[in-house]
Amino acid sequence: MEPDDGGWRTIPFKLQLDKPLASHVCLRLLIFLLLSSICFALICDIYLNKLVRKDDGMVSREGFACNGPGGLEKYAYLQSSLSGPKYANNVLAFEFFHFESSLWPEMELSDSPSDGHIVSDLVRVNGIMTRLTLTLDGRLVWMEAGQRCLWLEKEVLGFSTEGSCIRIRAAIEFDEVGCCVGPGGGGGRRVVRRVLACETLSTESFTLWCQKLRDYLYSLGRPKKLLIFLNPFGGKRSAPKVFEDEVKPLLEDAAIEFDLQETGYQLHAKEIAHTVDLAKYDGIVCVSGDGILVEVINGLLERDDWKAAIKMPLGMIPAGTGNGMVKSLLDSVGQPCKAFYATLAIIRGHKRPLDVATISQEDKKFFSVLMLAWGLIADIDIESEKYRWMGIARLDFYALQRILHLRRYEGRISFVPAPGYEIHGEPASFSAEWAAPSQDHGEEQVDVLCSGYQGPKIKLEELSWRTIDGPFVSIWLHNVPWGSENTMAAPNAKFSDGYIDLIAIQDCPRLSLLSLMTEMDKGGHVKSPHVRYLKVKTLVLEPGPRTDNPAKEGIIDTDGEVLARGKGAYKSDQETFMAYGRLQVTVDQGLATLFSPK
Template sequence: MEVYVMDHDQQSSPAVIITDLVFVDDVYAVVTLTADGELRSVGQERRQLTMKKDVIGFVVEGKQIRVKAVVERGGGGICCGESDGDFTRKDFVFEPLYEDAKNRWCYSLRRYLDSLGRPKRLLVFVNPFGGKKSANKIFVKEVKPLLEDADIQLDVQETKYQLHAKEIVRSMDVSKYDGIVCVSGDGVLVEVVNGLLEREDWRNALKLPIGMVPAGTGNGMIKSLLDSVGLRCCASSATISIIRGHKRSVDVATISQGTTKFFSVLMLAWGLVADIDIESEKFRWMGSARIDFYALQRILCLRQYNGRILFIPAPGFESYGQLVSNSLYKEPPPISDKELGYQGPDAKFEDLEWREIKGPFVSVWLHNVPWGAENTLAAPDAKFSDGFLDLVVLKTCPKLVLLSLLRQLSDGTHVHSPYVSYLKVKAFVLEPGARVDEPDKEGIIDSDGEVLARGRKTYKCDQKALMSYDKLQITVDQGLATLFSPEY
């Protein structure tokens, strides 16, 4: 590639890849692409775009080149498509004077964009059943146009039933793609992670980044990613993050009960939060209001559960709970030579200092990322890849105070309540028990929005769950999975 260098101020100005006299809005202007990715136009007015941040692609329209760009907004307004967001379209159109100049510009722009390591082919899952059942509309109107502007090839798969995405990724050819995108809530993300971890080549498969576009009920993971850099949780912001191709790692928790395993990237809940999350499904016809309605009902008829939790505290949290000489933690059974897939962290916990908190409990909540849903900042101090889970424990609380705590979930201030214990743990054991007031009834264990275990006389207790309502263990593998993420 021919490189031109500016004559003036050579030491402070970056090298120029290409510069030309062109037409912009039917008047002459000088357009320059520099080695540091600045696309500048100097004519009747000065314009400037950054290839790394603003430009998503370009197309040739007759004699003209249209550079497709999105620019971050400082305030309100509408984003690409019809949703509120943080970006607005700001395409830049110019006309080189000669055909060979147009070809040089196309070559230079394509080569620069290719050098950024952005995805070129994506497998896209669209879940038509999640949330308000609007995933198809969101994909067609907001996601697909942006991905096509970025010249990304798409293989689109509409999920037909629960665990469909997991089945596909468990046997797909990962070498065909630069990433997987979930236009859904958090459920399809969890399926994808579990499918990748069950592969024989899971180490290589987990290098494939996963992107989320909010189209479900919770959207906790993408809310956590976008909020961490001050972006709103909308389809356009999520899609632009995928196009730019930045990545970050995220911890994966292994929940095990004997030889049965489930891989979690969001949370585990037992007690009040799990009951509200799962039992409110009977009021699904109310839409999102079902959560608030059922939360009020559950607080008025508050349940407490017997049981105990054990944990290895993160540094700085050793004062929580009571030291136990025998944690009852058991190493998982030896791995069979025939067993494929990831088997959990390769760590020894028997000799570490375990601590315990005994019930009864109102709620026990483990979180991997800050937001449990778009309006629920469950664990404000949670980090994506610190190797710890954030534990929120509520043992007893007056009902009026509890109502106030649920309202404070929207900004995370609930963790400052004297009724709440909030700490970080490296490993965790849950020994769930029966209800205090009705010992013949037990509870529900919920992980990433799905029922992990149903106790006696619980909601839909006749339905089979992955695990039994009994002791389970949770360990964390730091930064195991890869996500498409805004630059941070």
Template sequence: MADSTPLIAEEALVDGNPSTVTLSASGRIEWRGKSSGCLSVDADVLGYAAEGSALRIRAFVKKSGGCCCGHKEVVRERRDVVLEPSSEESLGLWCERLRQCIDSLARPQNLLILVNPYGGKKSASKIFQKEVAPLLAAADVKYTLEETQYRFHAKEIAHALDISKYDGIVCVSGDGIIVEVINGLLEKEDWPTAIKMPIGIIPAGSGNGMAKSLLDSVEEACVASNATFAVIRGHKRALDVATVLQEETRFFSVLMLSWGIVADIDIESEKYRWMGGARIDFYSIVRMIDLRHYNGRVSFVPAPGYEVYGNPVSEQEESLSRLNSLSKSEKQCAYLGPMCSFEPQEWRTYDGPFISVWLHNVPWGSETVMPAPDAKFSDGYLDLILVRDSPKLALIETMAKLSDGGHVKSPHVLYLKVKAFYLEPGQRANETDKGGIIDCDGEVLARGQGTYKFGQQQDLMAYGPPIYMTVDKGLATLFSPK
């Protein structure tokens, strides 16, 4: 129960009106008089400043009606409350008590801000100046600003960062920059300390799945101002990190991995960027009409309660036995992945062909697509969404329900949670000279022969050799709405 013990109680002017004003030990400011109201230091207050004989309390409060575009999502607006205490001594006491309340919240004081000026609609710099910077200034939060200049620049910055200088890293971008930051931190020699650095995400890209997942968890609108306030408040939550391994090559994922129709739509639709956001809808229809099936195999260690899915794997399965010995023998001068070991009998498997293989770490893949409605930020599992076969009309109906997670109820969709995952990607079922695309956190991880931009750029992994994924529960830390 919140402590309602009054720290200050007096007669004062609030916005020019005589009022009885109190500040409780729980950080609640309340006034009653001609007009009445209240503020929570934690949930509403950005900062304060003494102005002559008055105190200006800078707040970011829920907007009247508290909704966005007809939905129940909370939106906020800036509001200042001007308090004129009864004396100079009282003004000093108000400043002292408010400072004590804010300091007790362990809010960040100095941040590294990374802005990706090229992502999405190339509006991140404008979003920062217009929506983010004013809130940071109102909260007296200092920051160092850097714009990323090229792919993996954010990873380089994070890898070289002196983490003792900052209380957190904030990414003003889509999902790509946070992925780069986490990969950079985990490649540092002091990664056990570095990965504890809280990371904030301000939606300014084309996807914004991580920001949407965070804000939607508390029914707040996925807008830059709400996300910035979440950083300012300083609340944190743990985030699972998946290690994606192909032989000696590693990548650390925090959002998703896809193979099949979802990856094809995401990556191949880039040729239609001139269409704006409509490119995804347009190319989804193209791919569902000209539907591809991919040969291959997926194996997984199911989470408790999901053991009925899949078929048993032979104890003589050479590749899975090798994985066990690999995870037992390698450890660890820098972060290589979680220490885990699974017996062959724990693994289950499905053989293709597949329409879609999709793993998710958080509920939302973008602001409008929720692939994994049951995903948790730090449960130690990945949510696996499989479509092995489906009539085209049923598939169109299923894909149309991605906006609210209703697709998981389709009889053509398998939805389960897994501890570990093993992908053996193959060729297209009817075009055996062509492979597929593996998309991880919005970037191409590997692409097969005959795919979009095959051979035009170097990808991190090869298409064909198996890819192994394991999860480290709660390894990273995010700034999060309470």
């Protein structure tokens, strides 16, 4: 090395260090790029999976769009669900496409759609030219890597148009191994939202397809306009989010119009149901717990035109603490109690009748569709309110407390058993005192004197009555199987059998009681030898005081609300709709109508 100015020497720094440094930096950069691509791919994968397997791993929200070979547009649709351009040009999109492509429902090739069809034409489906056929039995059939098929009734939500493109929006149910469940299926494992883009080749074809699809969907009797009640304070206050995220997109896919009404206070939904112009709607939907449904039913039955009003189909979306009705509906076809499935049931427009129980005391009437409780269950339901801060755990905590300090109540139940349940209780003759005043009048007179529904017209004195005298631990009446999402109160209850299930406990050791309470999530409690489980047509309840303290009476609770509080009961200073005394329950078979998954 040559000496430099000031004794410094020039070090051939670049020559000696630059090359290794450059290759070192390049290598690092390469590793960095490789690692970040892997990370990016993983993050995308997790994100996309989250989209596909939302909440319970059952619901997918991706879709397809038209043109091209399908994949690019599909990716574009996906991208619109993601945030920002960072996902552009990512290889994952194509991987996702290949994964998705196999998920269009396949059809047996032997089943030729050309045998009978409503319309059949050459159309570009997801960018591929193919013959698209709408069969007489309501299937859309086309070729796309095999013969594909969509059932209009079960799978197609609706369609929209854009230029010459018809976008058919569907929700397809697949089983665990990825096979389409089809119209007969029920317990599907996951539902995928899809868009089938059909580009017609002429204006005539476009008009014909739109008309035939519209006619077919209209013929299914689906709702076109709904009145939707949303209780922003029900349950975990999740109703607005549930509606925006899960209900609204599906209603939009199905082109169902709606008027949204938030409930502002207690009984608001009842007031509206009582006065609203029902001719504007094809159904009323409650995004809430059971409380709003019960208000709507009471509002409809108090109208002068109750006979027509109560035929309005009612839909439930679970967004409350007690979602017993919608749980009963969805569980009956093996579907989870989720807003997504509940919304699909409403869109598809299937209906089922629902029994309505009239609870009468003097001239007062309350219409119940779920349950009535007196004794242990009512005490747990209502008194556990003081532990609301515990969340849902308050029920178990307070149940334990109530069982340890078990109360028994004096009283009597008199009932007309359903055929096959006559062994319960002792024979009794009908007492005129049991009848509500309106039942003393002739039928014609009742209709003239009172507006609104007055309860079923039954000749009580002509029925065979039976009686059970107390003390009682618990009396529980149930109209549908589930009392809440995790309480299968009455496993044999039917929506419209014209009977109400009675679950009565008179005497039961504390340990047995504790064990049968733990079986309520599966309905096992009704098998206990300490439980009477029967069906009744009508029932008269005469509640009395506690056996250990005659100065204290109990609570009667119906559909989650307190109907009556006795002397010395929890919050007995609060006014209730009925007095703690004799009341009568009668059932009107299939009076109301529910939107139902089947």
